[in-house]
Amino acid sequence: MTVRLLDPPLHEFLPDITELSVRVALAESRKDHNENDLRLLQAVHKLHEQNPMLGLRGVRLGLVIPGLFTMQVRAIAEAAAARIEAKGDPRAEIMIPLVGTVQELELVREDAERVLAEVREATGADLKLALGTMIELPRAALTAGQIAEAAEFFSFGTNDLTQTVWGFSRDDVEASFFTAYLEKGIFGVSPFETIDKDGVGTLVRDAVTAGRATRPDLKLGVCGEHGGDPESVHFFHEVGLDYVSCSPFRIPVARLEAGRAAARSKGSDSR
Incomplete structure (x- = not known):
C-alpha cells in the first residue's frame, strides 16, 4: 500500500473568500461579531493564492507547516506496527508529493526516519517502510538522478x-480552447487522456534512465488518468515502469492492457 502524504491545493479546502467576507461584513453591520468567522477570514486571506495549483502544496506544505508530515508518518508507522503485532504482514510505502529538488526530499526523509525509529523503539516492531516521491514537475524529472539518491521509488x-x-x-483549458486545438489539428487527442510521448513522455523516459542509473533497483510507477489509457499503458511498459495506477473504474482496462503489453514484450523477445 502506497500512502501519498497530504497534497491539497488549499483553495479546494478553504471557504470561499468572497462568501466569507460578505458574511463577516453583514455580521459586523448588525454588530453581531463572530470571532470564529473573523479568525477564519484572516486565515483564508493569509493562505489565499492567485494560482494555488502552483503554490503552497505538496512537499512545500510539509516543510512550511511543522509536524504536518511527521504526524502522518507516525500514523502510518503505528498502523503498520499494530498489524505486525496482530500477525499481519503490512507492506506500506510513504510517498512524498511535488518534490522539485533532492534537498526537499532529504529534509522530509530525515524527519520521517526519525519518527520511524521512535515507533520502532516504542513498539519493538521491525518496521520496513519504503520512502519515495512523486515526479510531477519538469525539474524533478530532469534531476531524477539526484532525487533517486534519497528515494526508494x-x-x-x-x-x-x-x-x-x-x-x-486542465480545469481551465479543457472548457476554453481544447476544442479549437483539436479541430485545428494541434492536438490529435487531449494530452490529459493519452500521454504526450514527445514532451511529457520524453521526461518520463529520461527520468527512468537517470533514476535507475543512480539506484538500479528503483521501483517505478505512474499515478494519474494516463494509467488507465491503453496507449499510455503500452508506453509506460516500453520505458520500463513496474506498475500503473488509475481511477477505480479504469482498473479493468489498465489490467488488460498491462497484460497485453507484457505479452507483446515477451513475444518480441522470443523472436
Whole structure:
C-alpha cells in the first residue's frame, strides 16, 4: 500500500473568500461579531493564492507547516506496527508529493526516519517502510538522478506533469480552447487522456534512465488518468515502469492492457 502524504491545493479546502467576507461584513453591520468567522477570514486571506495549483502544496506544505508530515508518518508507522503485532504482514510505502529538488526530499526523509525509529523503539516492531516521491514537475524529472539518491521509488504524477510541461491548467483549458486545438489539428487527442510521448513522455523516459542509473533497483510507477489509457499503458511498459495506477473504474482496462503489453514484450523477445 502506497500512502501519498497530504497534497491539497488549499483553495479546494478553504471557504470561499468572497462568501466569507460578505458574511463577516453583514455580521459586523448588525454588530453581531463572530470571532470564529473573523479568525477564519484572516486565515483564508493569509493562505489565499492567485494560482494555488502552483503554490503552497505538496512537499512545500510539509516543510512550511511543522509536524504536518511527521504526524502522518507516525500514523502510518503505528498502523503498520499494530498489524505486525496482530500477525499481519503490512507492506506500506510513504510517498512524498511535488518534490522539485533532492534537498526537499532529504529534509522530509530525515524527519520521517526519525519518527520511524521512535515507533520502532516504542513498539519493538521491525518496521520496513519504503520512502519515495512523486515526479510531477519538469525539474524533478530532469534531476531524477539526484532525487533517486534519497528515494526508494518514483511514482510519475502524470496529471500534474502534463500541466506543468504544457503550462496550462486542465480545469481551465479543457472548457476554453481544447476544442479549437483539436479541430485545428494541434492536438490529435487531449494530452490529459493519452500521454504526450514527445514532451511529457520524453521526461518520463529520461527520468527512468537517470533514476535507475543512480539506484538500479528503483521501483517505478505512474499515478494519474494516463494509467488507465491503453496507449499510455503500452508506453509506460516500453520505458520500463513496474506498475500503473488509475481511477477505480479504469482498473479493468489498465489490467488488460498491462497484460497485453507484457505479452507483446515477451513475444518480441522470443523472436
